[in-house]
Amino acid sequence: MKLIIALIQPHKLPDVKEALLEANIGKMTITNALGCGQQQGYTETYRGVIEEVHLLKKVRIEIAVNDDYVKPTLDAIIKGARTDNIGDGKIFVLDLVDCIRIRTGETGSDAIG
Amino acid sequence: MKLIIALIQPHKLPDVKEALLEANIGKMTITNALGCGQQQGYTETYRGVIEEVHLLKKVRIEIAVNDDYVKPTLDAIIKGARTDNIGDGKIFVLDLVDCIRIRTGETGSDAIG
Amino acid sequence: MKLIIALIQPHKLPDVKEALLEANIGKMTITNALGCGQQQGYTETYRGVIEEVHLLKKVRIEIAVNDDYVKPTLDAIIKGARTDNIGDGKIFVLDLVDCIRIRTGETGSDAIG
Amino acid sequence: MFNKIKKFLLMPALIVGMLVFASYAHAEDSLATNIADMTSSINTIWVLVAAFLVFFMQAGFALVETGFTRAKNSVNIIMKNAMDFCFGSIAFYFIGYALMFGADKAGLIGTTGFMLSAAESTSSWHYTFWLFQCVFAATAATIVSGAMAERTRFSSYLVYSVLISAFLYPISGHWIWGTGGWLATAGFVDFAGSTAVHSVGGWVALMGAMMLGPRIGKYGKDGSSRVIAGHNIPMAALGVFILWFGWFGFNPGSTLSGMDLSIAHIAVTTNLSAAAGAISAMCFVWLKFGKPDLSMTMNGALAGLVGITAGCANVSPLSAIIIGTIAGILVVMSVEFIDKTLKIDDPVGAVSVHAVCGSFGTIAVGLFAQEGYGSGVKGLFFGGGLTQLITQIKGVVAVGAWAMVGGIIIFTILKKTIGLRVSAEEEIKGLDIEEHGMEAYAGFQVFMTE
């Protein structure tokens, strides 16, 4: 099992969700985040002071999947999020030791879906 | 060491915290999240347009524990969060390679508690 | 590759960012979080009811790095965040199985920086 | 507005005409007519402006109640505040006004003037008077929503708001302000409505909060009271500022005449009492709990305003400061008592502010009223003996009993029929999503942990 963490542009979330659904992946957890990367920030001008803002709004998606789902998930995220512009984002893949469904107490692969 | 990530219903947070405290686990980090899962969303009716909302408010708890604490932690979370209804949530367990306490520089198991 | 998660005091974020930049680490993702730890909370008095608040505002930094960058990253975070006071925070290190840059499709170490 | 233009051009002509006309004999008659016209205008303008200010208090109540409760119920509480005014206006037009100000029957109820039928022409004073009274009725109604916040079924609330504006408020209002009302006849003084408006609302609110029971999570397993913090304090504070602003219509407007120069004196007592109430509440809370709590301080300002409402015309500025000071302390004690001892959950302190301080303020007339101010009644401290004090207490008790009994009847019927409270699930998720299908702050990350 793997835990996939994707950081994408906020406005691509609907597209990513759609792509994931097409790939039959319907469960995920989303948080909002601020990202610092290659993408340039923007300048803020407030009361005569100009400042570069480097922390840009990002959406962070966490998806736990069984190993055979890793590839389709990654593909779907890329399909939904890619625009070929800097700032499109990153995906991180972590090993998942265990997964438990609180409602039933199921564990492992069964609990993921 | 393990990193435990639990996604629960927001209003069960006080119960989960209590159950964890009873099991002597007092350190954790909490973020709010939006979840997409088996649980049905709700319909929003705004200005004559009806739409299904699929992203539901969830609370995300991160707890780093030593290996012997994994079981009690999982049990406590389940105890606090379980209502037997869809949407109760999930727990993910990840391997933790290292842990550092910033204040003292301690590392490993010592730094966790 | 490793995924480093640091929980720090919110007002130390500028210092941590600076220390990281000095160490040539410019990419990161930030979320805000609430933390429960050794640090005492504060009392809230609202309409005659006094209550201890245990969840304190924290900033959560996620940085994916290649293995040779782990040490400099940890050092930089500690340098920026440490005040020797309770509440300075924790750092967790996780194994990163893979990393993908959405824009180019690059994977592994190449995609991290 | 075509008309307007005509008038606009006619005015200079009018003036010239007048001058010419006035120099002829028998001019006095016409002048007297002019003077009567102007007196009417001055009164109408004054009372209308006051009514507009009182109307604006609706916004104040909405903001205070919204700010002091949780984000997940904001849409709901605002809808309640807006709709009780809307339903209240219509109900007061069809029924309430007649019951309150119609021809008296046995000192108990008015019987004529339904649907503004008493106003024979567009220049009738009834229109001005109706609007002023209508916004008063709505004030009484809207007080209740605060105490019943975050758990009341929306449809039930709508029914309640019609009933209070059509019957409950007008009837006791008739006793106090109706010509021939039994309390009016008895010499009861409630100049701008500490009892007639605020405590009626407050006592009904108490019944409502009691019958609903506390919000989920308000009391711990051991019965200890817990903090359920308001989600938008600046908004609540703006609400208090708006209420204070509106009160300058509420109290001074209650002269019902702009020719009555005591309007200035009334504005002064109103302001001083509010200031004193905020200060005393803040200091008292600071001493008692260690920090100057904003929400209690704001309640203190409102307590001062409610407290002076009955006697604003009849007491000196210094007495107003004293009344405000006492009200400010009283409200803090009352909030604590209701919350911790009675264990009735009143999220915004509506009962303490309106019922408790309203009653206190009415009784205070029997203590602080002074000759040379207002109607000339004398209170205990200014040589009036116990007479007025007893009358005041009688009125407070009678109206309180009426409001509480009325409230119990209304809420019992609602409980048995439509149901008074939302389901636990709905309450946890928030009334906004369940009752109205929308969130108040779409896009914002709001933590909902209880």
Added chain:
Amino acid sequence: MFNKIKKFLLMPALIVGMLVFASYAHAEDSLATNIADMTSSINTIWVLVAAFLVFFMQAGFALVETGFTRAKNSVNIIMKNAMDFCFGSIAFYFIGYALMFGADKAGLIGTTGFMLSAAESTSSWHYTFWLFQCVFAATAATIVSGAMAERTRFSSYLVYSVLISAFLYPISGHWIWGTGGWLATAGFVDFAGSTAVHSVGGWVALMGAMMLGPRIGKYGKDGSSRVIAGHNIPMAALGVFILWFGWFGFNPGSTLSGMDLSIAHIAVTTNLSAAAGAISAMCFVWLKFGKPDLSMTMNGALAGLVGITAGCANVSPLSAIIIGTIAGILVVMSVEFIDKTLKIDDPVGAVSVHAVCGSFGTIAVGLFAQEGYGSGVKGLFFGGGLTQLITQIKGVVAVGAWAMVGGIIIFTILKKTIGLRVSAEEEIKGLDIEEHGMEAYAGFQVFMTE
């Protein structure tokens, strides 16, 4: 204010002096002058206070539009609302006022009084009149920003706002309210501006929204309408309360005279129609979509207000309730029609509220006007036959055509020159950051997913 003190001291002296003086012969002349002075004062005070209230409506519009759109465009929409008033004031001073109220040319346009040149002395009625008319002009201008929200280039909007306040609004305004205006001459009744102000703004808004196209994400790939929820509902609701409050200046102030006692009647019809509009919109939405939607209910209240604006002086309170009720239903149907059938994206419902209900309200005068109210015109339902109704429809059509053609011309020129719409990237990131370099809610975690 040194002056003031003098006056303050002079007043008692004045009074005494007056008394003495009055007892002598030929006193009548002086009394008549006094009376004329007082009449002027009463009118000036009344219309100024009304103008202040109407000014405050700017805040109401700003809050409604901000609250019902997304957080990322809040700074922008507020800037638009503030600056259209500022530019509008200046434009109306230099040009607009003269075109609207100057000496008539062919019933089509005014030609004198630029830069307040008609006001010869500081006590001239022109100042009062100008301020009242200026805040009216700004109201017409500001309506448009709501329909064009979240995607219009800021600089374009500024140019538009100058043009509407300087030319578009004043010219049709002259037709209706200018002495000699062709609609005024034809007997067209639009007492406080359902057509002159609201529908002019509304029709221009329709053109603007149409030419801009919908916001990104507003319509799905299949053309289905999607929810783009407002980000701060309590703020929007406060805006509605402020608008309602301000409307008590808008309608009753339009008598342009405090000596006209029908101001009270007008305030009553205004209030009842608004209440009825909110109730009917809420009930209709509840039946239709299953939940009482706050944003539609608020639109309903505004619909009631706009609907009664033309006829507020000419209809009975009961007719006002009927007009409000119809307007409340109409606004819901219109919002749906424009959104789902026409597929024009009007984020706050400005077109439905102001153009549709404004037109309806104007026509309603031809139906509900009644003898004994206002100017005495009679509508179809009260024995007036079709005459007034036809005049009303003529006016609605003429002004509507003017506003739409004018709007198209202005927006086409802007589109071809500065550009009307921001880039897609800018729209996605939010106009606040791109156009103004700042966020509305710094520090808050706001989710922006579209």
Added chain:
Amino acid sequence: MFNKIKKFLLMPALIVGMLVFASYAHAEDSLATNIADMTSSINTIWVLVAAFLVFFMQAGFALVETGFTRAKNSVNIIMKNAMDFCFGSIAFYFIGYALMFGADKAGLIGTTGFMLSAAESTSSWHYTFWLFQCVFAATAATIVSGAMAERTRFSSYLVYSVLISAFLYPISGHWIWGTGGWLATAGFVDFAGSTAVHSVGGWVALMGAMMLGPRIGKYGKDGSSRVIAGHNIPMAALGVFILWFGWFGFNPGSTLSGMDLSIAHIAVTTNLSAAAGAISAMCFVWLKFGKPDLSMTMNGALAGLVGITAGCANVSPLSAIIIGTIAGILVVMSVEFIDKTLKIDDPVGAVSVHAVCGSFGTIAVGLFAQEGYGSGVKGLFFGGGLTQLITQIKGVVAVGAWAMVGGIIIFTILKKTIGLRVSAEEEIKGLDIEEHGMEAYAGFQVFMTE
């Protein structure tokens, strides 16, 4: 209100009675009395309504200051704004009013009328006058909180607010507006208080901000100024709208008479100057920094309002536009100068708006005053030579010196005793939690990174 009913019934009777009475001989006397009564009523109503509007400015200040600072200090800043009015009201009642408007001693101070003792009856003009002056005093006091925001100890602020309302403001106020005050005698013109109110507040604010030092994080290690963005811009903008609305009481109300028809002219100049100030500030900022910054634009509107306050009665509308335009540019330059050159941290620009533009506005009377407007004084540009200009400058300097010295003394004493600034830890965590034990936005995720 029983009383009211009586009156309500008596009115028609009165009218009839009057008519009858008037037809007899010696009627003139009684008519004159009636006229005097009405004049009093008109003045009282006008000044009261103006006072209510000025009171409402307190809400405006609270919102502007809250919106332009960080979320973690919102409760604190609102408490300061609310409590300075409360303490100020009480202090002005007991002491301030007498020092300002009591019998003059040496042109420097008033000595009689403590506790409203000058008001012998409830119909005394003193009540009206007191309320109007009280809300003015509170305005001066509340200006300071903005400049000292986000780091001042709450208890210190309370002490300061009593001292300014009891002593500092009334004494210089006496010089300018007190009968016999030395500046009044010298012919100094400050019609509604650019200097008396605004620059007094502004200079004290400068001293406060200077003595406190900048907020943690305001200046980088290299001394460069950094952005500390306000957390709720729509709220701040609403505050500006409310202030503008309230200014229609502030300036036109300062005639202290509703019989003075120049109130309309004053309202017009006030409005035009504010509009011009917003426009010029926006354009200037746009040219200078590339984007139309909302916070500066709002400051520009306020600058226009403060700038016209001294001369609103004495200048033509066109001059008002020029004054506003200059004030709008001035405020931007001043904000930059204070922030980047003086490195004094004034979070909301209070010093620039109130002290700088207040002084400019006062001096502008010496330039733009014109015969035929107001008191008839002539400025340099309208044939008056340098006389008036010099008097104006003298007043600005004298009052500025007084306010700054007074401010330094007060703040030095506070620093040495209670302490002026909170601890660094408290400042970082936010004053809300540390000083008041609560958060402004419970449940919302607010990022606090400095």
